Amino acid sequence: MAPLLGLFILSASMIIQIVYIFKNDDETDYISHYLNLAASIFLLITTIYRSIFIEFAAVTNTYESLIIFSTVICIIIFFIRVKTRYPAYREVILGGTFLAFLLFTAASSPLIPDTMLPPIPTLRSYWLVLHVTFAFIGESFFAVSFISATASLLTHDIVKRKDLQILTSKLISAGYPVFTLGALVFGSIWARYAWGSYWSWDPKETWALITWLVYTAYLHTRFIKKLKNTFSAVLAVVGFIFTLFTFFGVNYLLSGLHSYT
């Protein structure tokens, strides 16, 4: 029930935001961000319920990971909206809402089983919990930065473009350390305990490293005058595409140690 309610609320939020954007003025609505917050609460309830049922943190399969992904995106865009009412960010908030909606719809598809199963021994590790939660929190910042970077590349308004680039930079600066901790540090430690080696050049690990390298390049291009605007925005877009491939593409196209889902 909670996931369905979350989905319904996200849809309502999207519709309200679209209406306000098509009104063609700078007015922002006063409801949609609270709907996003409500949706995130329902999704969080889903995670808590599943965790109680399986007697372990519900972060051990694709469905549960996508729930967390959607939840954190909703929370991030809520805070963006609350911290600033700047109209340039309306598209970012709509895009973030849509992305959260898409991810949750993907989770609800028949291709992704949502059966509540207690985890197998390899997944019964608190390092795994830290690995997955921190990685997805980081990736949620990357998801919203993808929207703002794309918007900055598409807009012709120079002032708006600059604001969106600054937003992108702030989001990646926030997400990068969390993602690094989750995906690389905690992930390596879990791998050591589970498989005997910190790093095995498994496709999932390699793609996580590739994603991390792209965002590392992004942060470093912010110091290079010629590259700090358009090129770094392109990197932010590419980085999130790689993030999605690391999660979906590797699971379904490449096999390796991470094939649990």
Place this chain on the structure above:
Amino acid sequence: MVLFKILKSIKLAVMIIGYLVITSLISTFIPQGENFQYYLNKYHHITAGIILTLGFDRFFKSLLFLIPSGLIFINLLLCTADRIIKQIRAKVPFQPGPDIIHIGILIIMISGVVTLAGRKEGVAYISPGDKIILPDNTNLKLASFTYEQYKDGRPKMWRSKILLSKQNTPESLSVIEVNHPLVIRNLTVFQYGYKDLSSVSLKDKYGNLITLAPDMTVNTGEKVFRFIKASTDSTKLLATVPVDKAADLTAFFIIDGDGASLIPCKKGDSIGSVIITDITPVLKTGLNFVYDPGSHITLYALILIATGLVITFISKTKRR
């Protein structure tokens, strides 16, 4: 001086990162570590030739990867040293976060080389009562092995209880489980897997003795027998047993010919003219023994990176 500037530049770092991204990406689509013939069979001969010549079959050990990695090591080392020196000379408030992260990455790269040079590992499958002598003359004896499943047949827990002893020292009991390895000085022992080497022996009407491993089939001329171990996994068998019966290791047979059926059996039972003479349950635990001189270095480096990230995050938040 010009070379120094180039080697420590951010532009060089970004270029090498771009190269590593593209080549690593390509390598994930090429199966790694297979033999020569595999690539010739799988790809067009020109493609296979390119893969093998450039080292894409073992990309992360090839020069295509190691040389740029070495360059990025130099770049990172020079850049970090330059940053630290500039901050000290300028007498500005020191912002150590990024430098700690960089030093952590440098140490991880060094530990990677140490691991590559010195790592040794081996897997042993042993039954309760079996002994292994470790390189430092410690005796490792498997006291017991427990394997539990959930009701749907998925593994729930693997646990090996081992006894360690050395000359003149009493035995000590330790437990090894998945995610809970045992550290014995420089050696780490991981719960790697298990093997079911159970068998059932049959005597046919001519007195011939036949031994079957799980899922093996024999045609006695009258019927086809297949040994299927009792299981709680409803997706694997035509029928299942309750969890409390599975531990009895009763053997189920599918008999073909007149139609498939499952018959639970135990030692001494007869099925037509075939007699079950023996059922031997043999479960072996798989232990992975790993000696990795770079392991502790990697852990300290990861702690350093985590510390650097936290410091950077806090100082950026404070500045805002």
